[in-house]
Amino acid sequence: MTAISLQGISKRYRDHVAVEGLDLEVQAGEFMVLVGPSGCGKSTTLRMIAGLEDISEGRLLIGGRDVTHAEPHERDIAMVFQSYALYPHMTVHMNMAFGLLRTSRLARDEIEARVQEAAQRLQITELLQRRPNELSGGQRQRVAIGRALVRKPKVFLFDEPLSNLDAKLRTHMRSELERLHAELGITIVYVTHDQVEAMTLGTRIAVMDRGHLCQVGAPMEVYRRPANRFVASFIGSPEMNFLPVPEALTPGRAWLNAQYGDVAIQHCAVLGLRPEELAISVEQVPAPLSWRGVVQRVERLGAEAYAQIRVGESDVLVRTEADAVLEAEQAIVLEPELARIRVFDAHTGALLTGRV
Numbered sequence: 001m002t003a004i005s006l007q008g009i010s011k012r013y014r015d016h017v018a019v020e021g022l023d024l025e026v027q028a029g030e031f032m033v034l035v036g037p038s039g040c041g042k043s044t045t046l047r048m049i050a051g052l053e054d055i056s057e058g059r060l061l062i063g064g065r066d067v068t069h070a071e072p073h074e075r076d077i078a079m080v081f082q083s084y085a086l087y088p089h090m091t092v093h094m095n096m097a098f099g100l101l102r103t104s105r106l107a108r109d110e111i112e113a114r115v116q117e118a119a120q121r122l123q124i125t126e127l128l129q130r131r132p133n134e135l136s137g138g139q140r141q142r143v144a145i146g147r148a149l150v151r152k153p154k155v156f157l158f159d160e161p162l163s164n165l166d167a168k169l170r171t172h173m174r175s176e177l178e179r180l181h182a183e184l185g186i187t188i189v190y191v192t193h194d195q196v197e198a199m200t201l202g203t204r205i206a207v208m209d210r211g212h213l214c215q216v217g218a219p220m221e222v223y224r225r226p227a228n229r230f231v232a233s234f235i236g237s238p239e240m241n242f243l244p245v246p247e248a249l250t251p252g253r254a255w256l257n258a259q260y261g262d263v264a265i266q267h268c269a270v271l272g273l274r275p276e277e278l279a280i281s282v283e284q285v286p287a288p289l290s291w292r293g294v295v296q297r298v299e300r301l302g303a304e305a306y307a308q309i310r311v312g313e314s315d316v317l318v319r320t321e322a323d324a325v326l327e328a329e330q331a332i333v334l335e336p337e338l339a340r341i342r343v344f345d346a347h348t349g350a351l352l353t354g355r356v
């Protein structure tokens with residue numbers, strides 16, 4: 001198994017900085033997901049690992065070896081693209097074998113054995129004689145993965161491999177990728193803009209924003225304790241709510257000060273709470289820290305409901321029971337799960353304090 005080390009990696013396109021000072025240690029055998037909005041530098045980072053893009057600054061080690069300036073074929077990696085990039089005029093069999101026939105010195109028997117093994121693993125043996133235009137999107141995706149598998153790479157790179165598939169197939173392919181990772185025990189770096197994919201697939205996730213790495217951690221760790229407001233908003237659906245710090249000389253403010261000290265509360269702060277970390281109360285005597293609000297609407301999804309609550313100038317989303325008795329215009333009190341409160345700097349967005 002092979003570790004990957006990105007040390008102060010930057011990528012500049014003339015005057016545009018696509019990736020800046022990226023430090024990331026991908027452990028051997030890990031399923032690392034790079035996640036962030038479109039244009040944040042995910043593909044550029046992956047392409048630098050693959051050797052398809054020059055590294056402007058910094059050092060890249062794969063398996064302890066400095067490959068910053070190595071050719072792609074010297075890196076022992078395989079990459080699967082969103083577009084599949086299959087050869088349309090070749091059969092599935094040929095698509096999978098072609099790279100090895102062209103660039104490796106493997107015997108034909110060995111290549112054949114590898115193609116058969118990969119086809120079996122991916123359940124595409126019956127498709128080996130077809131051409132790409134005779135395959136569904138999901139089948140094409142398998143062929144693209146198969147073509148990477150036959151090379152027996154030490155590292156697998158995936159760039160949004162499931163984006164062209166419908167929702168049901170995406171869920172299915174997620175479990176297949178998980179199984180593949182478990183069976184092969186190889187290192188995977190996987191790029192996606194989809195936070196659900198990141199949460200469900202990653203051993204760890206690395207969240208990027210505008211060319212910078214914001215946070216690296218286990219999915220639930222990032223979900224519970226996001227390093228800044230960007231990560232807090234980006235990871236989790238529906239999004240985290242941001243609530244104002246209660247006025248001075250109120251019990252809520254006093255409680256916050258007692259918990260976190262004036263430091264956190266003095267300069268402009270906001271409190272981050274997820275929809276499941278707030279409760280709606282109709283009590284006349286509110287808890288020490290609470291907000292008064294008015295129900296706007298309730299969206300009942302079957303197993304649960306989300307209530308949209310107006311608090312001052314902003315809307316807050318609260319998860320409730322599906323049959324919660326709530327109606328529009330009703331005045332309520334919002335009470336946070338105290339142990340989950342996160343305090344963010346309202347100007348810089350940084351997490352000032354918060355428990356997991």
Ligand SMILES: Nc1ncnc2c1ncn2[C@@H]1O[C@H](COP(=O)(O)OP(=O)(O)O)[C@@H](O)[C@H]1O
Pocket residue numbers: 013016017018036037038039040041042043044045
């Ligand atoms: N060949 C290129 N020339 C100039 N700018 C580029 C090039 N490739 C990517 N970029 C820019 O670099 C930034 C990051 O792009 P990319 O890595 O593709 O983002 P992502 O994969 O996260 O959507 C974007 O602003 C993009 O426009």
Ligand SMILES: [Mg+2]
Pocket residue numbers: 042043044
């Ligand atoms: Mg991309």
